[in-house]
Amino acid sequence: MEQEVSAGIQRYVTRANELTAHRRAFRAQVRALKFDTVAVHGIYGVEEAFAAGQGGIVEPIFPSTSQAYRDSDEMEAGLGYLIPTWCYSRIHNPTVFYLEETLALLESYGCAGDASCLCTSSGMAAIKQAIEPLLALSGAAGEAVNFVSAAQVYGGTFQLFNVRMRERGASVRWVTEPWETGAWRDLVDEGTRFLYAEMPSNPQQACVDLAALAELAHEHGVPLIVDATIATPALMRPLAHGADVVVHSLTKTVGAGGFAVGGAVIARHGLASRHLGEEARADYATWLKLWPFRDSGPCMAPHSAFFLLNELRTLRLKIGHMSASTAAVAGFLAGHPRVERVDYLGLPDHPRHRLAARYMTLVDDGTPTFGHLMSFTIAGSAADARRFFDALQRVFRATDLGRIKSVATIPAISTHHQQGEEGRRLAGIPPTMVRLCVGGEHPDDVIADLDQALARI
Ligand SMILES: Cc1ncc(COP(=O)(O)O)c(C=O)c1O
DSSP: OOOOOOHHHHHHHHHHHHHHHHHHHHHHHHHTSOHHHHHHHTTOOHHHHHHHSTTOSSOOOOOOSBOOOSSHHHHHHHHTTSSOOOOBTTTOOHHHHHHHHHHHHHHTTTOSSOEEEEEESSHHHHHHHHHHHHHHSOOSTTOOOEEEEESOOOHHHHHIIIIIHHHTTOEEEEESSTTOHHHHHTTOOTTEEEEEEESSOTTTOOOOOHHHHHHHHHHTTOOEEEEOTTTHHHHOOGGGGTOSEEEEETTTTTTTTSOOOOEEEEEEBSOOOSSSOHHHHHBHHHHHHHTTTTTTOOOOOHHHHHHHHHHHTTHHHHHHHHHHHHHHHHHHHHTOTTEEEEEOTTSTTSTTHHHHHHHOBOTTTOOBOOOSEEEEEESSOHHHHHHHHHHOSSSEEOSOOSOSSOEEEOGGGTTTSTTHHHHHHHHTOOTTEEEEEOOSSOHHHHHHHHHHHHTTO
8 A cells, every 4th residue: 555655755765766776777787797797796886886885896894883864754764664775784784785686696697587685694594584484374273384394404404493493383394305306295285384405415415306396385385495505606596496595604605715604595586485475475585674584683794794795706716616626525535445435416426416417507607516515424433533533634623614725524523413313313414424615725635634634544
């Protein structure tokens, strides 16, 4: 319904509509550019640089907590969402806005439809923001609210789903072989609110048939949510294959330098959900930002957005290089007698190699490319895995991944510790598993470090 506004407010609305139309036209031009160009410039073009940044060639940091208004009419128009405004940095911030626009453009690169992005304080905050409104709605009488997820998800996600969401009465139904679309079909029913997959999964390298899963979700009128943290939009863009929402931990591969914790929810316009209202379905990420996110507060710091914008500019270059190095390291480990098994989607004999190759290619190049995360199990005991791990000299021991510096961890004693033995069995995490994320070093030096550590078992 049209809102009655005073002439003073209307003046601001008219001016804002002109600016919005101008900005949309510029954004449409950017959408037609190549991936690297979008990653380098985002929507911060020459005109924007003079309008917002005194001509500075990189997006400025706006550390201010709040925005001043010229008068009460402008304030009312802003706070009533009648004009675009950033008002208060818990809700909007110009530097965060530049990052959101760039990520929305990269994630929807090559898609017919458009998408919007909401940046959050962390990857976990992004996942929570993305799923909560879908579960919040009370079910019809007798309907058990549930969601269906691949069991192979990051340990924090496993806990969020298995513990926190159950506390609220929404139960997760785990799919242990998520690459089999039929296994999902068996678990979806009237009470299902969404399907959720991580691709490739951390650390097991599970993957799904994205297009088939999106089709299944849509048959049931629910969205498919995909955590594509490890792939990044430089290797895979799930929206192009029918997914509705993509979540990222920007802390990881996107933010490879390791200076910022952050997350993102990127949602297609016109999302499939028979549970959400019209406004939410039309532009889910913006709706989240204006309502549930505003009321809960997990906002990204402008300094983090600044670092992450800078990382995005070289994303394709970095992921291409690190993926090639990871393939070399995986090949070395696969032939080593102290290694029982290597899970890397790029290995031609990996059971999911062909499925992954359908979805993971270096953007604007087309070469199947599988990212820089892998896991392997040591031929021996849990103690042998620890001996190997403790002997690493160049590869850092850290509960981290996605870095430009190689990092390794033992998931059973770190990322997946809290989910207990039963949870780890379900997710396929033995105590001898080592997760390795290969960075930007020369692969020969990474291999040399692994080789000397394997010799110490
Ligand atoms: C695949 C994946 N998703 C989400 C997260 C959570 O991200 P954050 O640590 O930024 O909250 C992680 C963290 O390791 C992850 O690996």
